[in-house]
Amino acid sequence: MLDQTTPSADSMQKSIISAIDQIKTIIVGKPEQIKLAVCCLLSSGHCLIEDLPGVGKTTLAHALARVFGLHFSRIQFTSDLLPADILGVSIFNPQNQQFKFHPGPVFANCVLADEMNRATPKTQSALLEAMEERQITIDGTTRHLQKPFFVIGTQNPLDQSGTFPLPESQLDRFMMKLKLGYPDQKAERELLAGQNRQLLLQSMQASMSIEQLLILQRSVDALHVSESLLDYVQLLVSKTRDKQLFVYGLSPRAALSLLKAARAWALMDGRDFVEPGDVKAVFNAISSHRLIVAEQHSKSVESLLDMILSQTAIP
Secondary structure, eight states, rough: OOOSOOOHHHHHHHHHHHHHHHHTTSSTTTTHHHHHHHHHHTTTOEEEEEETTSEEEEEEEEHHHHHTOOEEEEEEEETTTOOHHHHHHEEEEETTEEEEEEEOSSSSSSEEEETGGGGGGHHGGGHHHHHSEEEEEEEEEEEESSSHHHHHHHHOOOEEEEOOOOHHHHHHHHHEOOOOOOOOOHHHHHHSSSSOOHHHHHOOOOOSHHHHHHHHHHHHHHHHOOHHHHHHHHHHHHTTTTEEEEEEOOOHHHHHHHHHHHHHHHTTTTSHHHHHHHHHHHHHEEEGGGGBTTTHHHHHHHHHHHHHHHOOOOO
């Protein structure tokens, strides 16, 4: 456990590893995705999980909230969901002749936006201000959200019925996009032979307090980044802006997210400085949902990103 002063890199790593190990007891066979999701939380970002129903997207969100001691709320996105159902609404009280604001489920530390692409674009956009500025504005009044504020969005593949594609402005506010996929045979057997995952979730204990998580998030910004590593980040970002590969490249927001996620990855490995390997570890998760492959390419986004990583020399 961490104390309230700035902890050492070693103690921070131990605390993070303890949290990850707990999540692994719930989500089996997905160590890389779990580490990326934790990295996203430590980076003060938001995480989008795209996959088929039933592969553990919602369970992962619950596990993250429980192990980090976060106040959790879930919003089930449907075609008739309204922005007020997410943000809250002011209701007139005839007794005192005043409006009283009733906060919506967005006022939580960890918000699961489940099946986001089943809601209309108008409703999807209700989260834009909240995700970027950690506040909402209703009836001219700005209300700040809780700290930390972590949105986990899930969406089904777009070829499924009843879905609305998330706009680029919404996608860009998610720091990372993950895919869980089917478990391998060993992991699936463990699921079939083990305890009910919902019962295991209920018995999970928090590995740290919210205050300790906030210390970790602040520590991410303090990690040293060399000039040569900044050169490497800029090289990778500039390669994505090649019109021969992608319709448009990574934005400055994406570049900042890449650097911050690399810092968090280094912190998880117990270091107080960032290496090129940290950038490589998070590059695909940061980039894949922000890019559209140019028409002349038949390769996937992931394949092109792997190509960029392999062909970009480290300064």
